[in-house]
Each structure stands twice: as structure tokens, then as C-alpha cells.
Amino acid sequence: MARVVVDVMLKPEILDPQGKAVHGALSRLGFDGVVDVRQGKRFELELEGDVTEERLAEVRKAAETLLSNPVIEDYTVRVEQQ
Amino acid sequence: MKVGVVTFPGSLDDVDARRAVTIAGGEAVALWHGDHGLRDVDAVVLPGGFSYGDYLRCGAIARFAPVMTEVVEAAKSGMPVLGICNGFQILCESHLLPGALIRNDHRKFVCRDQPLRIESTSTAWTSRYDEGAVVTLVLKNGEGGYVADDATLDRLEGDGRVVARYLGGNPNGSLRDIAGISNERGNVVGLMPHPEHAAEGLCGPGTDGLPFFTSVLQALTAA
Numbered sequence: 459m460a461r462v463v464v465d466v467m468l469k470p471e472i473l474d475p476q477g478k479a480v481h482g483a484l485s486r487l488g489f490d491g492v493v494d495v496r497q498g499k500r501f502e503l504e505l506e507g508d509v510t511e512e513r514l515a516e517v518r519k520a521a522e523t524l525l526s527n528p529v530i531e532d533y534t535v536r537v538e539q540q
Numbered sequence: 541m542k543v544g545v546v547t548f549p550g551s552l553d554d555v556d557a558r559r560a561v562t563i564a565g566g567e568a569v570a571l572w573h574g575d576h577g578l579r580d581v582d583a584v585v586l587p588g589g590f591s592y593g594d595y596l597r598c599g600a601i602a603r604f605a606p607v608m609t610e611v612v613e614a615a616k617s618g619m620p621v622l623g624i625c626n627g628f629q630i631l632c633e634s635h636l637l638p639g640a641l642i643r644n645d646h647r648k649f650v651c652r653d654q655p656l657r658i659e660s661t662s663t664a665w666t667s668r669y670d671e672g673a674v675v676t677l678v679l680k681n682g683e684g685g686y687v688a689d690d691a692t693l694d695r696l697e698g699d700g701r702v703v704a705r706y707l708g709g710n711p712n713g714s715l716r717d718i719a720g721i722s723n724e725r726g727n728v729v730g731l732m733p734h735p736e737h738a739a740e741g742l743c744g745p746g747t748d749g750l751p752f753f754t755s756v757l758q759a760l761t762a763a
Contacts, residue, residue: 468642472687473713475643524604527597527633529640529685 564753586627599629628730639688645713647657
């Protein structure tokens with residue numbers, strides 16, 4: 459088994475109301491010095507067998523097709539060592 | 541003329557949409573998300589609601605429902621398709637319309653009677669309006685902020701594909717006050733407010749939404 463992590467973030471130019479709400483709450487709780495908060499999504503995909511370049515290409519395709527919306531989001535794919 | 545209304549798990553306004561079709565004089569046909577095939581309908585409405593619980597992103601999972609294969613195919617070959625609210629989100633996720641809908645900038649769910657200006661009457665769904673008509677429809681959404689890059693917005697405006705714009709203040713942070721857009725051909729329209737909730741005098745803010753449904757019936761009869 460191998461774990462591949464896909465992180466999805468709104469593109470920098472897209473407004474993130476959730477991140478803003480979290481930022482506001484942090485300030486109210488006294489966590490000072492936080493200039494900005496952006497909230498994203500993390501997907502952990504457990505793959506059968508070894509991670510090959512082919513499998514990773516498939517994960518990237520899944521990230522582009524379903525896990526992210528390329529119009530408003532960017533994604534990164536990385537293999538998590540276990 | 542048969543107008544199909546798709547029910548996804550979590551659709552809310554499918555019954556109202558079918559009712560509006562009937563009031564407009566059409567035959568409403570219930571379509572099921574899990575079926576392939578469109579039961580010989582002449583047009584399709586993707587209704588409002590929270591398909592698949594809005595999991596992942598609004599409309600992201602509904603886009604891959606079995607029935608959507610046929611809806612996308614039919615839309616590309618010219619069949620009139622109207623996406624209302626969650627349906628608009630599904631059309632954007634399906635790439636039948638450009639851009640995307642994100643969480644309201646003020647973070648609150650909005651539910652109100654919303655004045656709009658109809659800016660394009662050259663679509664299959666708006667031909668019965670007078671251009672520039674000011675109408676009031678119900679607006680109810682949590683993720684109704686329309687976004688697209690500047691080039692796309694300029695192209696939409698330049699090509700007359702902004703179908704409706706919010707009046708009297710922007711309710712959700714939509715760029716350039718956009719409430720609805722169409723594809724190039726004008727057969728596919730996405731709209732955040734709900735014309736199906738303004739189709740009869742008994743309830744809702746009036747009957748300003750009815751022309752969406754009479755327009756498509758006229759377009760189909762003429763075709």
C-alpha cells in the first residue's frame with residue numbers, strides 16, 4: 459500500500475470567504491501575527507501496490523477531473539513515505 | 541413539447557420546476573440522475589437544491605451522474621438546457637458554461653426576492669422577455685458568487701452572453717453583478733435566481749419567472 463496526497467487550494471486570485479472567517483476567529487482568540495488564512499482540501503488516496511509514474515499520472519488526472527476544479531483551484535500531488 | 545427535469549439525490553426544486561413547465565403549457569417529464577437516456581424530451585432543466593449534499597464542490601459529483609452523459613451530449617448538439625442555482629453550478633462543473641460559483645463573499649446564505657435585469661433575449665430561455673426588462677425572482681443560495689477570469693468576463697459581455705444581472709446591490713459577490721449566462725449558441729443557460737418559484741400568483745413574488753418556460757416552449761415549437 460502506498461499513500462498519495464492531493465492538496466487542493468483555491469487559486470490565489472479567488473476570494474476565500476472560509477479562510478477569511480477562520481482568520482477573523484483566530485484574531486478574536488488572540489492568535490496574533492496571522493496576516494492571512496487560506497483554506498484548502500487534502501485528499502489521501504491509498505493505492506494498491508507500488509507507486510509508479512503511471513499510477514501518479516492517473517492520480518493527477520483524477521485530481522484534474524474530480525478532486526479539483528481547474529477554473530478556480532490548483533492542486534499538488536505527492537507520495538507520502540510510510 | 542416535453543421538458544425534462546432531472547432529480548438528483550438532494551435536488552429540492554425539481555417539483556416546482558416541473559410545475560412551472562406545466563403552467564407554461566408544456567409537458568413536464570421527470571428524469572432520474574441514475575438513468576441513461578432522456579425519455580425523448582425536447583429540453584432539460586437541472587433544478588436547484590444540494591445535489592449529493594454539495595460534497596466536494598457544488599455540482600462536482602452530479603456532473604458525473606449517469607444522466608449527465610446524455611444531457612452534455614444533447615446540450616452540445618443544441619438542445620435547450622437551463623440550470624437553475626445548483627443546476628447552474630452543475631453546468632459550470634460540466635464545462636458547458638465558463639467560470640465557477642463560489643461561496644457568497646459575505647458568508648451568509650441569502651434568501652430574498654431579487655430584482656434583476658434581463659440583458660439577453662437571444663437565448664432559448666429568454667426570448668419572451670423584452671430586452672432590459674426588470675424582473676423579480678427568488679434568490680436563495682450559499683454559493684452563488686459567479687467568478688471567471690477577466691478575459692472570460694470580457695468575452696461574455698462582448699458577446700452578449702450575460703443573460704441577467706443583479707440590480708439594487710450585489711447579493712453574493714458575483715463578479716460584474718452577473719446572475720446568469722449562456723453558452724455561445726444560446727441554448728444552454730445558467731441562472732442563480734429561481735424563475736420556477738415565480739411562475740404563479742398564489743405564491744412567490746409574482747409571475748416574472750414564467751417567460752423562461754414559455755420562451756423555451758416557443759423556441760421548440762418554432763424549431
